[in-house]
Amino acid sequence: MIQPANTQHSPKSTDHKPRIGITLGDINGIGPEVIIKALSDHRVMSLLTPVVYGSGRVLSFYKKQLNNEELNYTQVKNKGHFIARQLNLVNCWDDVIEIVPGKASKETGKAALLSLQKACEELKEGLIDALVTAPIDKQSIHSEEFPFKGHTEFLTQYFGASESLMLLVGNTLRVGLVTEHVAVREIAGLITRERIESKLKLLEHSLRNDFGINKPKIAILGLNPHAGDGGLIGTEEEEILKPLVNDWRNKGKLVSGPFPADGFFASGQYTKFDGILAMYHDQGLIPFKTLAFENGINFTAGLSVVRTSPDHGTAYAIAGKNQADENSFREALFKACDIIQSRKEQLTGK
Numbered sequence: 001m002i003q004p005a006n007t008q009h010s011p012k013s014t015d016h017k018p019r020i021g022i023t024l025g026d027i028n029g030i031g032p033e034v035i036i037k038a039l040s041d042h043r044v045m046s047l048l049t050p051v052v053y054g055s056g057r058v059l060s061f062y063k064k065q066l067n068n069e070e071l072n073y074t075q076v077k078n079k080g081h082f083i084a085r086q087l088n089l090v091n092c093w094d095d096v097i098e099i100v101p102g103k104a105s106k107e108t109g110k111a112a113l114l115s116l117q118k119a120c121e122e123l124k125e126g127l128i129d130a131l132v133t134a135p136i137d138k139q140s141i142h143s144e145e146f147p148f149k150g151h152t153e154f155l156t157q158y159f160g161a162s163e164s165l166m167l168l169v170g171n172t173l174r175v176g177l178v179t180e181h182v183a184v185r186e187i188a189g190l191i192t193r194e195r196i197e198s199k200l201k202l203l204e205h206s207l208r209n210d211f212g213i214n215k216p217k218i219a220i221l222g223l224n225p226h227a228g229d230g231g232l233i234g235t236e237e238e239e240i241l242k243p244l245v246n247d248w249r250n251k252g253k254l255v256s257g258p259f260p261a262d263g264f265f266a267s268g269q270y271t272k273f274d275g276i277l278a279m280y281h282d283q284g285l286i287p288f289k290t291l292a293f294e295n296g297i298n299f300t301a302g303l304s305v306v307r308t309s310p311d312h313g314t315a316y317a318i319a320g321k322n323q324a325d326e327n328s329f330r331e332a333l334f335k336a337c338d339i340i341q342s343r344k345e346q347l348t349g350k
Contacts, residue, residue: 017049017084018129018340020333021119024054025134026141028101028108029314030324032062035134037326038333039087040071048337051076051088051128053119055111059089061099066322080127092118101320109140116151120158123305130306130336134329135314149181152300155307164302165202167275168284168311169335170292174211174275175284176203176301187280191223193240200248200255200277206301207275209346210339216274219264220245220257223279227260265291285311294325297332299339306339308332 025031036059039050052059052073059073073087082088092114097107116133123131133151148154156164168175178199179190200218207216220241221227224234231238241258248255261278264270265287278284288296289311296311310328318324 018337019049021128021131022052023115023119023133026108026112026137026314027058028103030319031134033324034326034329038330045085049082049084053090053092053115102316104137104140112136112141113146132332133309137314159303161303164300167299167301168288169299170296173292175288176277177284179280191236202302203275210342212342213274217254218275219273220277221261222258227258294327295331297335306336308336
């Protein structure tokens with residue numbers, strides 16, 4: 001596996017460079033900027049073959065803005081014919097779309113969808129080995145063609161998975177979510193034993209298969225403040241979570257909890273576990289982004305394909321200002337390569 005150095009990965013030599021598909025995301029957000037910056041790192045080109053799905057015009061616009069003369073790209077003329085150690089560009093639209101950094105628009109939403117659809121098509125065909133997605137604006141991309149709440153839901157359906165797990169990954173911190181993009185008032189109704197157990201199985205399988213941890217230690221967070229305080233503040237812990245944890249432990253699984261989320265992170269207890277299962281979006285993402293924002297990434301566990309993304313959004317406020325930090329995007333590229341390698345090792349037993 002590729003090991004971190006100064007919180008970033010260092011590439012190792014490999015005979016086969018994985019072909020990593022990259023979507024541009026919303027072209028008025030920071031996606032194109034962090035892609036250009038990340039791919040300008042020579043370590044990236046030595047490790048993988050990048051294939052960007054989007055528009056040469058957009059790349060040229062942002063290269064000029066960033067005064068970047070070192071990163072060049074090659075237009076892909078024959079489907080699947082990618083050149084190693086170069087940025088390969090697959091054009092996904094011919095229309096001239098106005099590029100206004102920081103401005104959301106339906107046109108850029110449509111372009112983001114075209115990029116995503118083309119990349120997924122070629123991933124399904126086996127032309128690329130993994131997918132790294134730049135941020136989209138959920139309101140701009142939302143349409144009859146994209147009635148989803150985000151990438152995770154779209155990819156789960158596109159690749160025919162019955163369910164997936166949003167897994168936030170740092171150097172050693174991995175946080176999965178039982179519920180993802182749902183309103184807070186709906187969360188409690190979704191906290192069922194069946195749903196939690198399904199997500200727990202996905203988390204355990206991913207820790208084994210995607211991260212090479214043979215006997216993963218998993219922590220489950222409580223839903224309510226103080227993990228319910230013995231039933232004084234909600235009953236989900238007593239009625240659902242504790243029986244589930246006990247049943248898994250009786251099967252020899254290293255599952256613990258439910259833990260009060262605030263004390264669990266504040267005390268550093270999270271460092272003792274390979275994976276953490278949070279009950280809802282902010283319960284998991286607030287501590288994760290506090291602890292691992294610079295090198296944290298988002299991984300969709302449970303799919304037959306590998307997909308990662310940076311753990312930030314379009315960041316319209318700084319788009320086009322050369323202020324975006326590419327660390328998370330670069331880490332998403334490296335982590336995709338790690339997971340590809342880990343899956344190969346699991347298959348071959350090496």
